[in-house]
Amino acid sequence: MLEKWVYPALGDLKLPDITPANISALLLSMQAKGKAHATVVKCYTILNSLFKMAFLSDTIPKNPMHKVERPKPRKDESRHDEVEAYTVDEVRHILACLDKEPLKWRVLVRLLIDTGIRRGECCGLQWKNVDFQGNSVTISGNLCYTPQKGVYLDTPKNGRSRTVDVDPDIMSLLRALRSEQAAQAISSYVFTQDGSPEPMHPQSPTRYMKKFSQRYNVPDLHPHKLRHTFASIAITSGADVASVSEKLGHSDKAVTLRMYTHADQESIKRASQIFRDALKQDTKKAGQG
Known part of the structure; x- marks a missing residue:
């Protein structure tokens, strides 16, 4: 700052x-x-x-x-009290549509959905950061662009690296992407420009998703909305804020708390039921004692 x-x-x-x-x-x-x-x-x-x-x-x-x-x-x-995020059903629709897309974009969009990482962090991902055995990736860079400097690799927004787990199905897609990429141009970067070892331009995912949005009638699809979607669905489904904050790479957990802990009716009902179930468990234990 x-x-x-x-x-x-x-x-x-x-x-x-x-x-x-x-x-x-x-x-x-x-x-x-x-x-x-x-x-x-x-x-x-x-x-x-x-x-x-x-x-x-x-x-x-x-x-x-x-x-x-x-x-x-x-x-x-x-005017926007809550962050914009997709519902579970809308995410399922996006995933179904992705099956018709090129491998590179299937991997990139699914990785954004599954991990909540930033667009630049995804574009800056290198093969050395991918742990195929542990089903995880280490976020240690952030690919940026300015007219003055062009495309360059910076540190993550909060200045520190973090390791996030990845769905095994996406790891399988990453293996396939590595093989496909090796047949064209060897690169240290996971996501590259077509037929080139150069990293993908950090603005390319936004341009791609705009076209995807029009093709499949997905309203307002952009990388940051997928990040919001990961956090919103995870927290309203019961994930704790501290864990979500760590995966997102927020330097301040209060940011996560403020942005994503709006409750829908289902999560309100679930909270009530969790409370009632806890009381029942305690009552049973007292009766057994």
Whole structure:
């Protein structure tokens, strides 16, 4: 957060010279560039902590954050209280349609659905990260693109690697993809450009899914919606938030909690039944004692 946003905007200023207007301009610029509300709030929170420490240690005579309003969601964000995700039946439809698609895309889309990893993490996946024996992949890179730098491999968003388990059926597809790829062009990357060892462009999955969406009447299909779908279905089906957060690679479990713990009627009923079953079990044990 400091390297990407705070230093470029405020790094040339001395601490006592930074004004509320400077800080507000930074937060507004983040919103203007489309950064998520949670990201802007995180930047606000970091700045608030830093300036509070500076004020308490008498490094600055007054705290400019006292006059900076906490960022509010953009209008387009405030209209969506819940993240967009597919239902179980919609995911089954997507999987059925995938059977008609080329192997590379079958593997990529199923991997996104099964693991909830980010688009860039999937495109940055290398064969050395695939554990065929353990049915898992290690997420240690994030393939990015900017007009200035082109395509480049970065670290995952939270800065650390993680290992996630993968459905054995998808691992079988990965084996088939490795054989298919080897016949065309040897590459260290799992997902490559057609007939080339170069990694797939990180924006290619989004373009592909847009066409897939039109072909099979799947509304608004894009990689991040599949990530939301994994988390939403997992949590409403009983998975604990901490485990889902770890698999998603969230650095803060509160993000997972805030985004995905909206309850539907089925999960509400299930929670009630779990509670009743627990009481019955305790009653039985007491009777036996």
